[in-house]
Amino acid sequence: MADRPAPVDLTTAGAAAPEGAVTFRPLGTADLPMLAAWLAEPHVRRWWNHETSPEAIDRDFGPAMRGEEPAEDLVASVGGTPVGLLQRCRWHDYPEYVEEIAPILQVPAGAVSIDYLIGPPELTGRGLGPRIIAAAVQGVWQRYPEATAIIVPVCAANRASWRALESAGFRRVASGDLVPDNPVDPPHHHVHRIDREEPPCHP
Numbered sequence: 001m002a003d004r005p006a007p008v009d010l011t012t013a014g015a016a017a018p019e020g021a022v023t024f025r026p027l028g029t030a031d032l033p034m035l036a037a038w039l040a041e042p043h044v045r046r047w048w049n050h051e052t053s054p055e056a057i058d059r060d061f062g063p064a065m066r067g068e069e070p071a072e073d074l075v076a077s078v079g080g081t082p083v084g085l086l087q088r089c090r091w092h093d094y095p096e097y098v099e100e101i102a103p104i105l106q107v108p109a110g111a112v113s114i115d116y117l118i119g120p121p122e123l124t125g126r127g128l129g130p131r132i133i134a135a136a137v138q139g140v141w142q143r144y145p146e147a148t149a150i151i152v153p154v155c156a157a158n159r160a161s162w163r164a165l166e167s168a169g170f171r172r173v174a175s176g177d178l179v180p181d182n183p184v185d186p187p188h189h190h191v192h193r194i195d196r197e198e199p200p201c202h203p
């Protein structure tokens with residue numbers, strides 16, 4: 001397909017952080033083995049805590065991929081090379097999460113949340129995450145015209161994640177207890193937010 005870049009082996013030693021524009025496209029069936037491999041990487045498994053069997057991947061990602069769920073899963077590419085996953089959803093499409101976070105933060109109508117991962121471990125810690133997140137923010141404003149805020153809770157122990165949000169222009173607006181994705185973590189979370197009227201940040 002024209003919008004599918006040729007596969008690039010990012011597992012080769014010394015792979016540099018790819019240059020170029022950050023783009024997103026919907027996750028497709030052909031991407032699932034790549035996604036499973038990313039989720040199995042220790043630095044991702046540590047926080048996402050996903051099962052990676054084909055059945056589990058289909059259970060967790062199939063419904064959104066088939067449009068049976070309102071959340072969206074997107075492959076993030078840099079310069080045409082797939083490097084990670086971006087999830088986005090409207091908070092109020094998942095009322096149970098709005099209810100869970102209510103003691104910490106009142107989620108405004110139309111607000112969106114994102115989640116993300118960089119698959120190849122050698123591409124982390126190089127500032128790629130903030131670039132992907134900053135591009136994701138612009139994508140949210142375009143995709144959800146009614147959204148005025150993006151609100152992202154992050155396990156407080158995942159410093160790389162909330163620092164990447166801050167580098168992309170988010171600010172911490174609350175902290176409190178939420179159920180962690182990985183039960184080994186304590187429930188303490190930080191909640192980060194960016195508003196539509198804030199100037200775009202291009203790290």
Ligand SMILES: CC(C)(COP(=O)(O)OP(=O)(O)OC[C@H]1O[C@@H](n2cnc3c(N)ncnc32)[C@H](O)[C@@H]1OP(=O)(O)O)[C@@H](O)C(=O)NCCC(=O)NCCS
Nearest residue numbers: 043044047116117118124125126127128129160161163164
């Ligand atoms: C979270 C993630 C997207 C951040 O992207 P990134 O490209 O690594 O972000 P950066 O390179 O800007 O690093 C962010 C900060 O974390 C630090 N950091 C990054 N990786 C780290 C690591 N493995 N151990 C310790 N610190 C790390 C960086 O030094 C930087 O700190 P600074 O802002 O004080 O300089 C990426 O690390 C990742 O995919 N992690 C696994 C999945 C995950 O945790 N997803 C988020 C779930 S909420």
